[in-house]
Amino acid sequence: MSEQLGKLTFLPWYRIGIANNLITSSVAGSGTHAQFEVKLDFSEENHEKREASIKLALYGPGEVEGIDPRVILRTYPEHNAGNVEPNYFPFVEFDQPDFPWRYTPEAPTPEVTTPEAPQPPDRLPPWLCLIVLDDTEISEFPATREGNQGNQAGQLPMLKVENQFLPDLSQSWAWAHVQISAMGDDEPASEKTILDIIEKEPERALSRLMCPRYLKPRTRYTAFLVPAYERGRKAGLKKTFDASDTATKKSWSKTDSQPHDEVVIELPVYYHWSFQIGLEGDFESLVKKLINPPPKHLPATVGRRDLYISDPRLGLPSLSSNAVALEGALVSPESRKANNITRWNTSQEQEFFTALQAVVNTPAREITLGDKTIKVVAPPLYGRWHAAKNSLEGLPIPDHWFHQLNSAPPLRVIAGLGTLVVQEQQEQLMASAWDQVEGILAINKYLVEAQAACVVSNRLYERDFLALNQDTLIEMTRPLHSKITNSPTTIKARISQSPISSTVLEAPFRKMVRTSEAIRKRIRRLGQVYPRDYLKKMNRGEYRTIAPKRAYFLRTWGRLTRHLQPDGGVPKQFQKWFIGSVSAGSLSSIALAAGLITKIVWVQGIGSFTLGLSAWYLPISFVNTNDC
Known part of the structure; x- marks a missing residue:
């Protein structure tokens, strides 16, 4: 089977870091850098709100004095390439996806947006621009080799060019993008997936900057990578900034502020290369040769031959000596229409x-x-x-393809030629057919398995689910209640809003009501009737769950000591109880000691029993009488 091509995904722009915090209002005005405000909240709970803020300025094109050429992956065309086709745009690719927008002092903006229909911010101009000029359009440029080598002082080479030969920077956002390659069917083109690929597999992503320049044949061009903002232009030329050099001011403009196209612009060049456009021979030039100048009218005989059918053999009747038109795939516009090639004398046509x-x-x-x-x-x-069909029946039907193909001699000739081609290429055609069958077999296998799964699922549903009552069905499907929607909420949310208590769907209750459980069998042995359809009756309000019984605190000596008052006073009830408990405890201790001394067993038993009883019962009696 033929291999499937990988998918390519494109982004209009990409930035990382705190530059994503820029908004349109943060770069408006006359500032020299893009800024954004950072706030720190010092407020404490239940106190006055306190916060501090500071504006941070980001590096922009004015801080860039050159680029490392190693960031460039590829240029098209290559340096000193010859015989280049003119119908492709020149471009440069970077190995860092955010490079063209890294120092852009602007925030992304949407194409058109309204409060009723907001649009995503998909327009962000790059801080670089790729311009392509032929030798006659360059006013001045030093003879340097490929790259961005400057002079000994570190100044970039300077290009002088008239404004009329430069592109419109208001459209520069459209000539840069990010490309993510090898997007398979198992990778949905979602925002999270794309960002994960760029972060974890950077080799699959690149950025591309293009030049929308129409190239002429037999012309030598030079491509220049230059700054698109005025502060970047002056930084590359080692010039000082003035008050009018705001962060968003462009290196040149096509507006009325610069009405003269002859104005010469000085631009620093970060990188440059040259190439030669070849002779005409691409598809566009060939099409232009066909339509310019307009083609001459071809005679009606072009694309057709005469087919003589006066002696058809095989016992068929002899026909007129007039020839019938046998037309090819390409015919002259002056030729007869294709549906006329099957027509001759009506009586002869019926006889034939x-x-x-x-x-x-x-x-x-x-x-x-x-x-x-x-x-x-x-x-x-x-x-x-x-x-x-295995026969040609009835009268000739002009608009029926089977009758027309087999009854008209010109079309039978064409069909015979097609049969001859198939016979000569039958081995290749059969191999191609088997390649297609391989995919068809896989699809058929998948369809058969899907049909079998559907039949089995329907059978299980009819046998095991339709026979269940609603209570059992709800119990069985409880793990899915939070995952299945019952518009607009889930089944779990609907049950929580109903009179049915959530406890009856938990594991302890479901274990108790199982048919095989000992608890349910014991209820049956006691002669009690187990309630059926309890969920349905609970939903109607016939059954209700009772509140859990109150768990009383243990009666301990620690709880007794809490009744002592912190000011030293002792309640009268506690005094009576304390005297009684001490007396009972003392008598029990004396009885136990007497038994141990006299070694009389029954005296020892009475002493031990009364001592333990006083230690256990007296705290309980105090708690019960004092509502502890």
């Missing part, structure tokens, strides 16, 4: 069609009669398999 039917229908007739002893060879019926 009737005789031809008797000849071409002979094999089908003998097969129908079942006489296998007769071997018949007859002219073929072209297109019989596509039309699902």
Whole structure:
């Protein structure tokens, strides 16, 4: 099977870092740099709001005095390339996706936006511009080799060119983009996927800057990479800035502020290369030769030949000596229309069609009669398999392709030539057919598996799900309630808004109501009837869940000590209880000691029992009487 080409995804611009915080208002006005405000909040809870802010300025084209040529991946055309086709735009590619917009002192803007229909900010001009000039358009440029080599003082080479030969910088946003390659079907072209690829697989992304210049044949051109902003222009030329050099001022303009195209602009050159456009021979030039000057009218005989059918053989009737037009794929506009090539004398046409039917229908007739002893060879019926016909029946139908193809002698000749081509190329055609069948077999296998899955799913649904009552079905599908929508919310949200308690769908309750559980069997043995359709009845309000029982605190000595008052006072009830408990504890201790001394077992038992009883019961009695 043929290999599928990888997908390419394009972005109108790309920036990283704090430059993405720029907004349109942050670069408006007469500032020399793009700025944005940073705020720090010092406010404390329940106190007056306190915050501090500071404006940060970003580096722009005015801080760039040159670029590293290693950032350039490729140029088209290559340096000193000859015989270049003129119908492609020159461009330069960078290995850093954000490079053309890294120092742009502007914020991205949408094409057209309204409050009712906001548009994404897809327009951001690059801080660089690629211009292409022929030798006659360059006013002055030093003879340097390819690249951006400056003089010993580090100054970039200076280009002097008239304003009329420079592109319109108001459209520069359209001539730069980012390309992400090898986007497969398993990678959706979402914003998150594209950003992840640029961050984790930077080798798949590049940026490209193009020049919208129409190139003329047999002309030598030089491409220049120059700054697009005025501060970048002066920085490259080592000139001082003045008050009018704002951050967003362009290196040149096509507006009325510079009405004279003869104004010479001085530009520093970051990088440059040259190439030669070749002779005419591309597709565009060939088409122009066909239409300019206008073509002459060809005679009606161009693209057609005369076909003589006066002696057709095979027992067919002799026809007129007049020739019938046999036309090719390309004919003169003056030629007869294609639907006229099958027309001749009407009476002869009907006579020929009737005789031809008797000849071409002979094999089908003998097969129908079942006489296998007769071997018949007859002219073929072209297109019989596509039309699902094995004979030519009825009267000739002018607008029916099967009748027209097999009854008109010129079309039968063309079909015979096509058959000859197929016979000569049958090996290659069969190999190509098998390549297509491989994909068809895979598709058919997938369809068969999908059909089988559909049949099995329907069977399981009818057998196992339709027979269930609603309570059991809701219990079984509980894990999916938060994932299935029941417009506009999920099933879980709908149940939470209903009288059905969420506890009846949790694991403990579902375990208790299972048919095989011992708890449910025990209820049946006790003669109690287990409620059916409890979810339905709970939804109608017939069943309600009771509140959980209150868990009382343990009666401990620690809780008793909390009843002591911090000012030293002791409640009277506590005094009575304390005297009683100390007395009971003392008597129990004396009884236990007497038993140990006299070694009388029953005395020891009474002492131990009463001592333990006083230690356990007396705190409880105090808590109960004092509502602890």
